[in-house]
Amino acid sequence: MTMGLTAEMLARIQFAFTVSFHFIFPALSIGTASYLAVLNGLWLWKRDRAYLKLFEYWKTIFAITFGMGVVSGIVMSYQFGTNWSEFSDKAGAVIGPLMGYEVLTAFFLEAGFLGIALFGRKRVGEPLHMVAVVAVAVGTLISATWITSANSWMHTPAGFSVDSNGNFVPEDWWAIIFNPSFPYRLTHTVLAAFLTTAFAVGAVGAWHLLHDRTNRQARIMFSMAMWMAAVVTPIQIFVGDQHGLNTLEYQPQKIAAMEGHYESHPNGAPLILFGIPNEDEQRIDFAIEIPKLSSLILKHDLNAPLQGLEDFPEDERPPVLIPFFTFRIMVAIGFLMLGIGMWSLWARYRKTLYEDRWLHRAALAMGPSGFIAVLAGWYTTEIGRQPYTIYGLMRTSDSLSPVDAPAVGASLVAFVIVYFLVFGAGVFYLFRLFRRVPILEEDHELDRGPHRAAGINPGPAQEEPIRAGGSSSGD
Known part of the structure; x- marks a missing residue:
């Protein structure tokens, strides 16, 4: 179990x-x-x-x-x-x-x-x-x-x-x-x-x-x-x-994990758009990244250093x-x-x-x-x-x-x-x-017409109301 x-x-x-x-x-x-x-x-x-x-x-x-x-x-x-x-x-x-x-x-x-x-x-x-x-x-x-x-x-x-x-x-x-x-x-x-x-x-x-x-x-x-x-x-x-x-x-460790930064980047960190984290090798495999963009987003400076997970115990x-x-x-x-x-x-x-x-x-x-x-x-x-x-x-x-x-x-x-x-x-x-359909119960009665509201069973032609602009299914 x-x-x-x-x-x-x-x-x-x-x-x-x-x-x-x-x-x-x-x-x-x-x-x-x-x-x-x-x-x-x-x-x-x-x-x-x-x-x-x-x-x-x-x-x-x-x-x-x-x-x-x-x-x-x-x-x-x-x-x-x-x-x-x-x-x-x-x-x-x-x-x-x-x-x-x-x-x-x-x-x-x-x-x-x-x-x-x-x-x-x-x-x-x-x-x-x-x-x-x-x-x-x-x-x-x-x-x-x-x-x-x-x-x-x-x-x-x-x-x-x-x-x-x-x-x-x-x-x-x-x-x-x-x-x-x-x-x-x-x-x-x-x-x-x-x-x-x-x-x-x-x-x-x-x-x-x-x-x-x-x-x-x-x-x-x-x-x-x-x-x-x-x-x-x-x-x-x-x-x-x-x-x-x-x-x-x-919580800098959390940011490093979210960004996929195993290593520190002293001169600007890339933004990793996609990849596969490899915990054993401490890296992102098949990484697709934009150089230095992560530093720009997080510190508003292309060359700002960012800590990686390697900086923490x-x-x-x-x-x-x-x-x-x-x-x-x-x-x-x-x-x-x-x-x-x-x-x-x-x-x-x-x-x-x-x-x-x-x-x-x-x-x-x-x-x-x-x-x-x-x-x-x-x-x-x-x-x-x-x-x-x-x-x-x-x-x-x-x-x-x-x-x-x-x-x-x-x-x-x-x-x-x-x-x-x-x-x-x-x-x-x-x-x-x-x-x-978002209508009230009384509107159902109006849609059904006076015959059904009075308890009279209408004929087949009266079963469905005709909607303006086309059929009830809408094109």
Whole structure:
């Protein structure tokens, strides 16, 4: 069952597996909550029923992703006690309150207003319903803030002391919360959630436009998503660059692993576009590189020196293979998102945004891109932190609970089976919801005509309404 893996490696795999499942749901729910607030605000402002239709369409999707995110997050948190009790014991005085604040502020806010946001429009009135929708959106952002702060502290610890028993004792909560990497990580994470949602919404809109380009709700979905892609993607690329500079300052080993720099470069480091890391020989095989460009990007100087992994003790070097590839996957997806955004601007300028079927197909193919990018980014930053849980202070091997490999392996197998069954069913249902045409139930009655609404069975010729501009399949 353990396949020769140690308890530490199995525990790491288990945590990575559960976090990967968990991360994809907040990545969508954070952005969707804000999207719902925007749609509801547009409905109240313009009184255009198209926005109300879209709100009702996406609120069900949000409810399911929110629920699956909560459940998967609870399961994940238990592992701090089962697999990582030494870490919890030593760092609990810092990490525990940050996780507790997330529950006391964000989760209580979300849970308190979620029912009103989903079901209370007619019961509490439009103004209070809007307050509830905004409260849920704010709650998701507060949740991201506390969780990102806790994770960032593990990368750039600050505001603490270590007592005689090796416990981390908080000394300055402002320094703990606003640790050096926190602003960059929070901004990068929230923008990633917005882009993940934008491309999911854009893919759904593109799907329906490919089937019926006259569907107004699909047009609005697609247009809003493409605006987000065009405006936010360049900002995200800039923020990612700033995050990289911060990482270079505080975690230079991670940058060396991401860049594939086994050797130091005193006179300018090349940017390795692609290659295959060779851990045995400490080099990148089949490397395709641009001379000195890495130094220009990271230090804004073509000839600036950059450290390689050889400058650090061997037992402090992170693995290269996974961060090297996941970093490139994340960056490549970022530039693909930028390309889609620019393409949409060109189509908008030519007034073909709703007729450009190749753009729609490209947007549909990019639907999962945000999820892949956030997972790739998470693997890059977390595996690049190794061999530490608290960077430079507490090793992963010292954070493990006193558990045997077979016990961890058995629970990992159980997690894999249950997660794929439960969350697989949830994701399948989400795709069923995505395929629904975004109209309200009362609009179905209008589409069916007065005969069916009155309970009269129409003849075959009346079964399908004739759409303006062509068939229901859209060319």
